[in-house]
Amino acid sequence: MGVVETEGLVIRTYPLADADKIVVLLTRDDGLVRGVAKGAKRLKSRFGSGLEPFSVVRISYFRKEERELVAISQIELERSYFSIASDPVFLQHFSYAAELLQSFAPPHDPNERLYKMTRICLETAADDPSVLLPVLTYFETWLLKLGGFLPPWERCSDCGGEPALDEETALQPDFGIVCSRCSGRGRIQVLSTFQRSILLKAQKTSPLKFAEFVSGKEKDLVEVSSILRRMIARTLNREVGNSWAAVNP
Ligand SMILES: [Zn+2]
Numbered sequence: 001m002g003v004v005e006t007e008g009l010v011i012r013t014y015p016l017a018d019a020d021k022i023v024v025l026l027t028r029d030d031g032l033v034r035g036v037a038k039g040a041k042r043l044k045s046r047f048g049s050g051l052e053p054f055s056v057v058r059i060s061y062f063r064k065e066e067r068e069l070v071a072i073s074q075i076e077l078e079r080s081y082f083s084i085a086s087d088p089v090f091l092q093h094f095s096y097a098a099e100l101l102q103s104f105a106p107p108h109d110p111n112e113r114l115y116k117m118t119r120i121c122l123e124t125a126a127d128d129p130s131v132l133l134p135v136l137t138y139f140e141t142w143l144l145k146l147g148g149f150l151p152p153w154e155r156c157s158d159c160g161g162e163p164a165l166d167e168e169t170a171l172q173p174d175f176g177i178v179c180s181r182c183s184g185r186g187r188i189q190v191l192s193t194f195q196r197s198i199l200l201k202a203q204k205t206s207p208l209k210f211a212e213f214v215s216g217k218e219k220d221l222v223e224v225s226s227i228l229r230r231m232i233a234r235t236l237n238r239e240v241g242n243s244w245a246a247v248n249p
Pocket residue numbers: 156157158159160161178179180181182
């Protein structure tokens with residue numbers, strides 16, 4: 001194993017004994033990494049401000065095969081989101097995203113698409129906090145998709161046909177959808193054509209363009225986000241993001 005150098009996004013930190021901290025990062029080349037930053041709690045730490053949540057950093061650490069925790073030797077700040085990350089609403093939303101990443105991203109399993117997607121979501125929301133909600137929905141969609149947990153809303157799960165864009169579909173208990181001809185059996189929730197297009201659009205565009213697409217359609221967006229959160233809860237076998245639910249009932 002030995003020394004690893006990569007780019008990463010600080011997800012969270014928590015105190016360890018003495019002057020040390022545990023740092024959780026999503027890295028580009030090594031997936032989710034938990035490491036010890038020795039002396040990080042000291043005022044004049046060599047890690048400087050590179051440990052603030054949601055900082056983009058260059059990191060070097062030593063990894064031993066049999067240990068989950070790595071020993072962080074160096075962290076250099078590349079981009080700080082400190083000003084926006086101190087905003088309570090932003091913090092609440094991205095803490096939820098951070099919690100999801102910790103649940104979905106396996107340790108030391110690199111996924112460059114997940115890393116890039118997370119970074120662009122963070123950048124987009126930091127540039128314009130008014131798009132936080134669509135960016136989070138975009139993030140939830142991609143997190144499920146990259147994990148292989150997103151049902152294909154392009155097709156009816158009964159007949160395999162492709163519902164027309166203006167065709168009402170119904171959500172199934174397994175979160176697949178059925179077309180209007182097949183619906184009626186086990187139908188639990190009608191999806192409007194726009195709600196379906198929200199999920200399809202998120203998979204085809206950037207977070208910013210997605211935010212433009214759903215602009216003024218908050219009710220549909222919240223509905224789709226709540227479906228995604230039910231998918232996430234089913235995938236993880238537990239509820240996540242209660243703090244998120246509190247700001248977006
Ligand atoms: Zn069908």
